[in-house]
Amino acid sequence: ESSNNLKENPHSRLNILTGEWVLVSPHRTKRPWQGKVEDLPQDNRPVYDEKCYLCPSNSRADGDTNPNYKESFVFKNDFSALLEDTSDGGYNENDLLVAKNQRGICKVISFSPKHNLTLPELSVPEITKVVDLWQAEFANLASNSWIKYIQIFENKGEIMGCSNPHPHGQIWAQSDLPVEIIKETERQRKYYAINKSSLLKDYLAVELEKQERIVFENDAFVVLVPFWAVWPYETMIVSKKHVQNINAFDAKEKELLAETIKIITSKYDNLFQTSFPYSAGMHQAPVNDGNHTEWHWHMHFYPPLLRSATVKKFMVGYEMLANPQRDITPEYAAIRLKELSTEHYKSKAQ
Amino acid sequence: ESSNNLKENPHSRLNILTGEWVLVSPHRTKRPWQGKVEDLPQDNRPVYDEKCYLCPSNSRADGDTNPNYKESFVFKNDFSALLEDTSDGGYNENDLLVAKNQRGICKVISFSPKHNLTLPELSVPEITKVVDLWQAEFANLASNSWIKYIQIFENKGEIMGCSNPHPHGQIWAQSDLPVEIIKETERQRKYYAINKSSLLKDYLAVELEKQERIVFENDAFVVLVPFWAVWPYETMIVSKKHVQNINAFDAKEKELLAETIKIITSKYDNLFQTSFPYSAGMHQAPVNDGNHTEWHWHMHFYPPLLRSATVKKFMVGYEMLANPQRDITPEYAAIRLKELSTEHYKSKAQ
Ligand SMILES: O=P(O)(O)O[C@H]1O[C@H](CO)[C@@H](O)[C@H](O)[C@H]1O
Ligand SMILES: O=P(O)(O)O[C@H]1O[C@H](CO)[C@@H](O)[C@H](O)[C@H]1O
Numbered sequence: 001e002s003s004n005n006l007k008e009n010p011h012s013r014l015n016i017l018t019g020e021w022v023l024v025s026p027h028r029t030k031r032p033w034q035g036k037v038e039d040l041p042q043d044n045r046p047v048y049d050e051k052c053y054l055c056p057s058n059s060r061a062d063g064d065t066n067p068n069y070k071e072s073f074v075f076k077n078d079f080s081a082l083l084e085d086t087s088d089g090g091y092n093e094n095d096l097l098v099a100k101n102q103r104g105i106c107k108v109i110s111f112s113p114k115h116n117l118t119l120p121e122l123s124v125p126e127i128t129k130v131v132d133l134w135q136a137e138f139a140n141l142a143s144n145s146w147i148k149y150i151q152i153f154e155n156k157g158e159i160m161g162c163s164n165p166h167p168h169g170q171i172w173a174q175s176d177l178p179v180e181i182i183k184e185t186e187r188q189r190k191y192y193a194i195n196k197s198s199l200l201k202d203y204l205a206v207e208l209e210k211q212e213r214i215v216f217e218n219d220a221f222v223v224l225v226p227f228w229a230v231w232p233y234e235t236m237i238v239s240k241k242h243v244q245n246i247n248a249f250d251a252k253e254k255e256l257l258a259e260t261i262k263i264i265t266s267k268y269d270n271l272f273q274t275s276f277p278y279s280a281g282m283h284q285a286p287v288n289d290g291n292h293t294e295w296h297w298h299m300h301f302y303p304p305l306l307r308s309a310t311v312k313k314f315m316v317g318y319e320m321l322a323n324p325q326r327d328i329t330p331e332y333a334a335i336r337l338k339e340l341s342t343e344h345y346k347s348k349a350q
Numbered sequence: 351e352s353s354n355n356l357k358e359n360p361h362s363r364l365n366i367l368t369g370e371w372v373l374v375s376p377h378r379t380k381r382p383w384q385g386k387v388e389d390l391p392q393d394n395r396p397v398y399d400e401k402c403y404l405c406p407s408n409s410r411a412d413g414d415t416n417p418n419y420k421e422s423f424v425f426k427n428d429f430s431a432l433l434e435d436t437s438d439g440g441y442n443e444n445d446l447l448v449a450k451n452q453r454g455i456c457k458v459i460s461f462s463p464k465h466n467l468t469l470p471e472l473s474v475p476e477i478t479k480v481v482d483l484w485q486a487e488f489a490n491l492a493s494n495s496w497i498k499y500i501q502i503f504e505n506k507g508e509i510m511g512c513s514n515p516h517p518h519g520q521i522w523a524q525s526d527l528p529v530e531i532i533k534e535t536e537r538q539r540k541y542y543a544i545n546k547s548s549l550l551k552d553y554l555a556v557e558l559e560k561q562e563r564i565v566f567e568n569d570a571f572v573v574l575v576p577f578w579a580v581w582p583y584e585t586m587i588v589s590k591k592h593v594q595n596i597n598a599f600d601a602k603e604k605e606l607l608a609e610t611i612k613i614i615t616s617k618y619d620n621l622f623q624t625s626f627p628y629s630a631g632m633h634q635a636p637v638n639d640g641n642h643t644e645w646h647w648h649m650h651f652y653p654p655l656l657r658s659a660t661v662k663k664f665m666v667g668y669e670m671l672a673n674p675q676r677d678i679t680p681e682y683a684a685i686r687l688k689e690l691s692t693e694h695y696k697s698k699a700q
Contacts, residue, residue, distance in 0.1 A: 009436050010432050011451045011452050016446060024449075025432065028429055031429035033513065036509065036511070081360065091355075094552070094556065098364035099361050099362065101355075101360070102360050102373060153671055154667065155664075158386040160667070161664025161666040172668050178371075178668075178672035178673035179370045179672070180670075180671060180672055180673065206444065279671065302670050314505075314510065314511025316512075317503040317510070318501060320650075320652050321528075322503075322522070323529045
């Protein structure tokens with residue numbers, strides 16, 4: 001059957017990174033929406049907010065005072081979900097009740113001293129400074145031999161549970177592999193063992209040839225809507241080079257990563273002329289865990305908005321109990337994102 | 351290590367039904383909340399709404415007119431995500447782009463002619479009529495030999511993507527097994543092969559002995575907070591008898607199931623004195639798919655509320671990219687739910 005029928009027929013697509021499926025219902029885009037409409041959060045923040053625990057020179061919950069920082073700034077989360085001093089230990093009752101202690105370190109990274117900006121509104125050199133800090137933190141955390149995985153991510157927008165609009169991300173590092181990393185490791189390892197080549201490198205070659213889901217490309221990175229995308233405008237940044245983690249990128253590549261992040265997040269904001277909410281984060285090889293040549297660095301963007309700035313896609317009943325489901329096709333989303341300007345709508349307004 | 355340390359240490363727990371883990375951070379409940387606060391949806395609906403497509407005698411999007419029904423009513427979803435007449439077919443490009451057509455039938459069940467009620471506000475005999483309809487629909491859908499799985503569920507509350515407050519649920523039946531059912535089938539089959547006994551029956555025995563996570567029990571069903579619960583007040587109804595699907599329940603058991611549903615949903619409403627949002631649904635054996643003796647019928651409730659009627663738990667960045675995470679422990683949630691009255695707060699007010 002040709003790929004053409006995927007525009008019309010309800011079908012499932014395989015996520016090659018996890019082995020799981022997504023249900024696509026292209027005909028369903030005609031459904032009228034009578035459900036919940038989101039409030040648009042205020043978008044007129046001051047450059048500095050005296051009540052913000054991320055602004056320079058302000059004090060935080062643990063009593064510390066932030067430095068008067070000029071670029072970006074990192075500190076340990078005052079309400080960490082994981083703690084460094086948790087002892088080893090486990091609990092097992094007939095393999096029916098099974099638990100295991102988890103050690104970890106949770107950090108917060110402020111992307112800018114300016115309270116009123118977001119990633120797409122920073123300059124490429126400013127975002128490059130954030131990439132520098134990600135590299136430094138990755139190296140620093142990985143130097144603890146008990147740390148096995150480092151999750152770098154950002155929740156943007158209050159609809160994504162972000163509790164402070166000051167531009168910031170998080171890093172959670174921990175003593176075991178998280179569920180999603182176990183899945184992606186298994187699939188990539190299996191593919192690498194059979195094909196002696198990176199799963200994402202081969203996937204990227206197919207996508208670059210087809211040009212149906214490519215949103216943006218520079219010398220080092222590609223932004224695309226994965227064939228198996230779950231969220232309406234989900235994208236993925238994939239490095240052209242097959243590398244295991246963020247510390248493999250040199251100065252030029254870091255600048256190109258900063259450019260790539262600026263462009264996809266600007267396109268997102270341009271889509272509905274709003275500060276576009278998402279959760280984004282890098283997936284990379286485990287650390288202190290032997291050889292992981294199979295791993296190919298990439299970064300996922302999971303945005304909830306569906307048709308406008310106030311209508312989101314709900315991953316609820318059927319999706320939670322049975323299978324993720326989407327209406328608009330990944331190909332349609334890619335065309336829309338591709339045609340949008342790479343320049344942020346606010347910068348043009350000036 | 352004793353189970354006592356699970357009250358304090360950050361740890362992971364194994365979901366024995368899926369093989370996946372949840373991260374529990376008990377110490378983190380002290381975290382103050384500065385994030386998004388939800389609006390409470392209006393709760394003063396009329397008994398009949400002329401614009402509601404579920405109310406008796408009203409017309410629907412496809413032009414049909416609802417009968418003037420007195421109990422419950424079922425019809426094919428006017429915006430079905432799956433269609434009955436989709437042809438077989440697939441698409442495969444080097445095992446990198448993989449898709450498969452999906453056939454299915456999507457139905458909507460109105461639980462009551464009254465627009466202003468919800469499940470906990472119906473009487474046990476009224477809920478028993480809903481169970482009757484679920485049984486009839488299950489048998490009816492399973493009589494199509496191409497249908498392999500039947501997902502019965504409810505999205506309650508606009509925060510759960512429910513687009514119409516009229517009390518109703520859905521049924522999506524389809525030609526392949528959904529992702530979550532594949533996982534639960536695999537785990538139950540493996541356990542059954544080794545132990546010649548149902549995974550959930552043995553799990554239930556441990557829980558009934560410990561009495562730490564039991565919320566309610568009658569002669570045929572148990573409501574408990576699973577040891578591996580992800581959502582703050584997640585619960586599961588498990589049948590005491592090891593049966594494969596809803597059609598194994600006799601008249602007495604149907605009444606006891608209706609009672610169980612009324613009680614857990616009343617407790618939910620009582621928790622924050624609000625119409626408590628959730629997605630709920632049954633998991634049961636595949637149909638037209640050979641022998642599935644390993645399967646044990648159960649029903650999950652996934653509610654998003656965390657600390658009040660307006661503060662929800664966000665499953666975002668870390669959770670989407672890495673691993674589900676929760677703050678309050680399942681044991682704490684069970685104690686709170688257990689101590690709440692089984693009588694709905696509104697019925698007492700009268
Ligand atoms: O069919 P409804 O109620 O309009 O839609 C709701 O339930 C569906 C099944 O869980 C979801 O796919 C939708 O995102 C949700 O809004
Ligand atoms: O740490 P924050 O930003 O307060 O919290 C946010 O991100 C965390 C990690 O994704 C989630 O566990 C929380 O539910 C969310 O509100």
